[in-house]
Structures are given as structure tokens and as C-alpha cells.
Amino acid sequence: MNIEQLKEVNIDVTDEMKQGKVIIDVYTEWCGPCKFIAPVLHKLRDEGLISLKQVDLDQNRPLGQMFNIHAIPTLLFFKDGKLLDHQININGQTLVSEGKMVGAAGEDILRQIIDQM
Secondary structure: OEHHHHHHHOOOOOHHHHOOEEEEEEEOOOOHHHHHHHHHHHHHHHOOOOEEEEEEHHHOHHHHHHOOOOOOOEEEEEEOOEEOOOOEEEOOEEEEEOOEEEOOOOHHHHHHHHHHO
């Protein structure tokens, strides 16, 4: 999948999102784990490691349908405008598959994932 396809579900795709490492954070306002992971993602963005786009699933159900999202938080990983097509394993566990990770993770794990993108 190309990041441009996100426009089909009303996601504003900027030029910055077409290059480098991008994480789409799919969250809801009422989700506790989403509130845990957001500051970590902001820190990684502020360090210049990723571009970050946050999308409230309650406000964009078509995105959830596009990616078959049934749990939050869900992170979508793009590199150079394309959804990751390889798995990322950390400590023997597959955390990212088909460009998607379901659930929250700590800063160390997210840094390892970003390194492997």
C-alpha cells in the first residue's frame, strides 16, 4: 500500500510523510494505552526519528476498515511512502506484521522497531 491511498479515507498526506519513516497512531480519546504511548511517539517525532500522524478511530471508521483495525492503539508503519511489507521481531516476538502493530509498547521497543523499519 502506498501512503497516498490514505487520502481515500480523508487522511491529510503531507510531502513530509512520503519520505522517511512514518508512524500512523490510530487511537481514541477514551483509550488508556493510547494515552500511554502518545508521549513516547511525540518524543521520537521531536527527536527527528519519525514523522507522526495521529488519527482518532472514532472520527475515522473508514481507516479502521481499510486496515482491519479491531483494537487500539494500532500503529501503522510506512517507510518512503510504502506500508512496511516485512515483519519486525523483537526478543523473539513478531510485533509488526503487514505494517501494523496492535497494542502499546515502551520507548525501548519502539526505538528497536524504528531501527528495523
